[in-house]
Each structure stands twice: as structure tokens, then as C-alpha cells.
Amino acid sequence: xxxxxxxxxxxxxxxxxxxxxxxxxxxxxxxxxxxxxxxxxxxxxxxxxxxxxxxxxxxxxxxxxxxxxxxxxxxxxxxxxxxxxxxxxxxxxxxxxxxxxxxxxxxxxxxxxxxxxxxxxxxxxxxxxxxx
Numbered sequence: 001x002x003x004x005x006x007x008x009x010x011x012x013x014x015x016x017x018x019x020x021x022x023x024x025x026x027x028x029x030x031x032x033x034x035x036x037x038x039x040x041x042x043x044x045x046x047x048x049x050x051x052x053x054x055x056x057x058x059x060x061x062x063x064x065x066x067x068x069x070x071x072x073x074x075x076x077x078x079x080x081x082x083x084x085x086x087x088x089x090x091x092x093x094x095x096x097x098x099x100x101x102x103x104x105x106x107x108x109x110x111x112x113x114x115x116x117x118x119x120x121x122x123x124x125x126x127x128x129x130x131x132x
Contacts, residue, residue: 008062009094011087013043019090020076020083029078039076042069046091056120059095060131063088064124071114081110092131099131 011019016039024031033039046062048055056062070076070084085106089099101109113123 008059009091010047011043011066011091011094013039015090016043016083016087019087020079023079023082023086027079027082032077033075034077035073035075038069038073041073042066042075042087045069058124058128059092059097060124060128061120063091063127064120066091067113067123067127068118068120071110072117081114085110088127092127097131099127101130105130 017033020033021031023029043066045065045068046056048065056065067084067088070080070087074080076083092099109126112118113126
């Protein structure tokens with residue numbers, strides 16, 4: 001797994017809201033934030049540390065932790081599964097990584113991660129497998 005060795009760009013609150021807004025605009029649903037605290041948790045989680053160590057030391061674990069928070073805590077009124085995936089994609093792209101998957105793979109992954117209550121590590125493994 002790739003360890004973090006450079007300064008990363010994280011999504012802001014406004015950017016995460018914009019991702020959700022776009023998902024709703026394209027695919028339908030209700031616009032809006034359901035719980036601002038859960039939204040802020042999702043934004044901050046990839047940056048967390050435990051003691052003096054990075055809680056999520058790889059780019060894949062960081063992306064997965066945000067994905068996990070959004071898909072499980074439902075900070076938005078609608079589109080949380082879609083937003084979880086595309087916010088992880090955007091985070092990776094901001095930091096020079098490219099993730100590639102088909103629409104079917106994306107749907108299957110997101111539904112399986114949500115319905116089977118995948119761990120951050122399981123999500124990170126899928127993300128890493130699809131990232132260049």
C-alpha cells in the first residue's frame with residue numbers, strides 16, 4: 001500500500017456539498033444536508049490521527065474512510081451512496097490518482113459496501129485495486 005509522503009488536498013465542506021448536489025441533479029433525489037455534523041465528520045475523518053500516528057496512513061484508507069462515513073452516516077437527504085463514491089474519486093484525483101471502473105462495477109461495489117457493512121479496509125482494498 002502506498003504510504004502518504006506529500007501534502008494532500010482534502011475536500012472542503014462546500015466541495016462535498018457540491019458533489020452531492022451534482023449527484024442529485026444528474027440522478028434525482030432530494031437536495032440538502034440532513035446532518036451537518038455527520039458531513040463534517042466525513043470531511044475530517046481522513047485527516048485524523050491516533051496519538052502521533054496517522055489513523056489512515058495510505059491514500060486508499062483516507063478515501064475509504066470518507067466513503068465509509070458518508071455511506072453509513074447519511075449526512076445528506078438523498079444520494080449518500082453516490083456521493084460516497086464520487087467524493088472518494090474526487091479526493092483521489094485531487095491528489096494525482098486515477099480510479100477506473102465501469103458503471104456496473106461502481107453500482108455493485110457501492111451497494112455491496114453498504115448492504116454488507118464493509119470495513120474501511122475492505123473499501124480501501126477495492127479502491128486500491130481500481131486505482132492507478
